[in-house]
Amino acid sequence: MKDLLRSYGRVLTALFVLAVIGWGAVLIVLPQLTMIERAMTPPKRQLDSSVAATLRFDASTCQSVLKTYEVEEEAPASNGGLAIPSMGGMAIPSMNSGGMAVPSMGGAAGAKRPYILQCDRANTHARLVRGEGEEKAYLDELYDLPLLSVDDARPIAEQLDQAAKIGALADDLYKRLLAEEANRSNLTLSNFGALTSPKLIPLTPERKAVEQAQLGNRLYGLIGLRFEKDGEVYERLGLTNLTRTLVFAMMVTALALAICYPIAYKVALATPANRVVWLMLGLIIPYAIVELMRIYAWTAIIDNRGLLNSALLWLGAISEPIQFNRMPGTIFVVIAYTYVLFMVFPMLNVMTTLDKNQIDAARDLGASPFRVHRRVIIPHAKPGIAVGCIATFMLAAGAFSVPRIISRGLQAEWFSQTIYNKFFESENSNVGAAYSFAYTLVCFVIVALFMWLMRTRLKDFARVR
Incomplete structure (x- = not known):
């Protein structure tokens, strides 16, 4: 520092020191602090609010799809009971009719609709994300929600009503959980645990014998990266x-x-x-x-x-x-x-x-x-x-x-x-x-x-x- 002051004076030395501090802060310290903060934050999909948001989205999508079938059921009444072609002029294939088109007749309001993934997932008994060793938890049981689902055997109108109720419950729960999560610290070391957690390696007896004879796997076994438990092989893949x-x-x-x-x-x-x-x-x-x-x-x-x-x-x-x-x-x-x-x-x-x-x-x-x-x-x-x-x-x-x-x-x-x-x-x-x-x-x-x-x-x- 004395050499800098002697060579460049106080002003240039101060500017140089400030530039070095700024460079270190912007390019080294701040990125590492950001990385630490993200590393200690659980992924959003692991939060209970994320499960509630997914349920809300599935219920909303289910309603949107069901409304298209509701229109098809109502349309034949003004058309003398004739079948109305579905989107693109193609009839909607049924899963239970060998691929044959199912006419949407006016009196078939209780007919079973085709499979809709989002309607199948619109269920308040959704499993929450928990770590290894923790007990299983479900949305309806933990947050005292009624057990609701979309029954594909019911008329379309009733299915729409079920999906709407599920969506409303999920929306209220999502907003409540979001507020609670914002007011509490979510910092965790579980993300670092993913580095050391063992994973099951499914192996046939023949393949297991071959891999156990390999030098690399023997070395991994000596330092605890690969081990056998209850006849199954586990490996800490991250480590x-x-x-x-x-x-x-x-x-x-x-x-x-x-x-x-x-x-x-x-x-x-x-x-x-x-x-x-x-x-x-x-x-x-x-x-x-x-x-x-x-x-x-x-x-x-x-x-x-x-x-x-x-x-x-x-x-x-x-x-x-x-x-x-x-x-x-x-x-x-x-x-x-x-x-x-x-x-x-x-x-x-x-x-x-x-x-x-x-x-x-x-x-x-x-x-x-x-x-x-x-x-x-x-x-x-x-x-x-x-x-x-x-x-x-x-x-x-x-x-x-x-x-x-x-x-x-x-x-x-x-x-x-x-x-x-x-x-x-x-x-x-x-x-x-x-x-x-x-x-x-x-x-x-x-x-x-x-x-x-x-x-x-x-x-x-x-x-x-």
Whole structure:
């Protein structure tokens, strides 16, 4: 802060500090607070008021549909008892007449109408949403409503009256529940519980024996993610997906480090100055292309008829195409390629500050190349390695486009895909927010643990420029 004040004065320093605070508040703090609030709010469809609103909607829709049949019953009286064609000139098929048209004669007021879903659901004995282990609850029993339903065996007029009564009761109850829910706190941790709740995995005895022999399922069993109870197999699918994604992200980070450390060393310490520019251009130019285009380019390489399979088939090395899009290793390679610069440049920036005389001195003292790297280069480059590993791990853990495009749904989804599906596919954004916030916390813990293991502090990152 003193350096800022000395260099830019109070006014510019104050503006800079305010800009940083505003940036942090708008882009970091407020989104996380919003995510926490949504994660601790039960989904609307789980509220009792939502069940009442659904009942009101079904009763209203039932009335609208029944009115069309009421008109058809009344119309023949002014037409000499002749049948009136239904909408579009087509007769309404009956469920009990083998698809034959049922004439709407004037004296058939008690005839059974076709099945109407909303009328079938217009029942005050609607089940309320409750968590696992809680007793079942029903709308009429909990809120003292009369047991009403729309009886399809009654005349249309009576069915309309029944639907109207149900709709009125549901509307009054909905307004009352809405007011009560607005005046009480609905915060809950049940959305986080969805991450750890076990799900029944229906398996035949043969399939069960096969899956129990798999190494991955054995490991899940050892850490409590998969277990057997009363002869049935249960699995904590949310935690299983989270654990698998984190392990994959760590493996991607290790792969990227193995690839990028020799590159950074070569460019920074083992290349004449006149060649460094060409090596840097070779690293940077491919990344001038849009990321999605580079990912889709990989599909042309690993496809069943792609470059790699075509070359192997032409050489006679294989007789059938290799299903690369079913292999997790393919995703590892593509993610490492996609984010390679985030690993290379932090190490490169730190290695360029190393005095080459230290390397020469170590060699003169008889140190082997391995010992030179272990005792001289790696300790000096440790902040760059830490920054590169953290950046690559966080990007890999949050990767969405690479697993989605490369696997094409043929592999287990990554946790980022699960969060996306909760928000946009299943419209379960409250659980998705809980997943997202929990995932962020877990990643931060892993990063803090990594920094502790590397013996690096935040001020050490200042060496990475």
